[in-house]
């Protein structure tokens with residue numbers, strides 16, 4: 465068994481044993497190891513089908529929400545297979561990942577949404593970390609960056625996120641869009657064409673100027689006027705209300721500016737990442753086990769659903785942020801989250817038959833969709849956090 469000791473706990477390919485304080489159930493290392501291995505195998509067993517990327521599931525009914533490659537989440541399942549290959553060394557995960565990757569390739573021409581970054585970078589970007597001289601993957605990433613760039617508006621200085629709701633939102637930019645910049649930064653590194661990097665920087669600068677509140681929490685959607693280039697509305701789509709702090713939105717902001725700093729070394733990005741990070745970890749409504757409620761301002765807290773996906777996005781980002789700042793509080797939060805998640809409170813029960821690892825994420829509360837459920841991107845950032853922790 466490959467174990468790594470970090471601080472007050474132990475984890476590795478397998479499990480975790482804790483003496484840390486936490487309000488989650490603590491099991492012994494072997495129990496957790498068995499639970500995780502069982503869940504990992506479920507990803508291998510999931511049938512290959514180009515139209516059925518697993519996105520989430522309803523535990524009670526066993527129903528798996530399956531989506532085509534055009535869905536913003538399609539790349540995460542493939543990314544999970546790539547990451548499990550890296551974590552376990554098992555070639556079966558890689559073989560599966562290659563097959564699923566092929567179904568995503570056509571998204572490189574899909575200019576209907578900004579989510580091409582999530583789709584292509586979580587799949588082919590992960591693939592490149594395993595097959596670092598795969599020229600086909602590199603070409604797909606560069607073509608995808610070219611497609612994403614067509615959504616950039618020079619007057620606004622940002623990439624348009626969504627095309628729906630056009631009669632209400634003239635030019636919507638959502639905080640989530642920060643994650644799609646990684647595709648652009650990498651495309652410049654691959655191709656030598658600085659266009660993509662420059663668009664990413666302009667988008668990040670515009671978002672920095674307009675998305676954050678005085679307390680360094682972030683709005684979800686900023687709507688721009690395309691004639692003046694100025695923001696004309698600041699609203700939410702997935703949060704509790706326009707002025708609330710949707711947990712995953714805060715997570716995308718922290719991850720996005722930490723990643724942006726990696727490519728630019730712009731101190732303003734690092735400062736914003738730290739400011740929003742501090743808003744997150746010091747919030748009075750953040751539970752003791754580190755897993756946030758889906759929105760920091762839901763009045764039904766402490767009875768509101770949690771969002772494991774927000775926790776895993778932040779846990780992964782904080783390992784990188786710790787690398788830049790050497791501030792232990794970031795690493796301690798990541799450890800706490802992994803510690804909490806490596807328990808039967810959060811690992812999906814072995815009786816559940818679906819290609820997911822963790823339970824208790826919240827996708828879209830206002831639409832009553834994917835509430836307290838296993839969701840594919842929570843697993844993606846969980847595996848990324850484990851790999852990043854191992855690499856420290």
Ligand code: GLY
Pocket residue numbers: 536640702712827
């Ligand atoms: N990018 C959409 C979400 O975070 O739900």
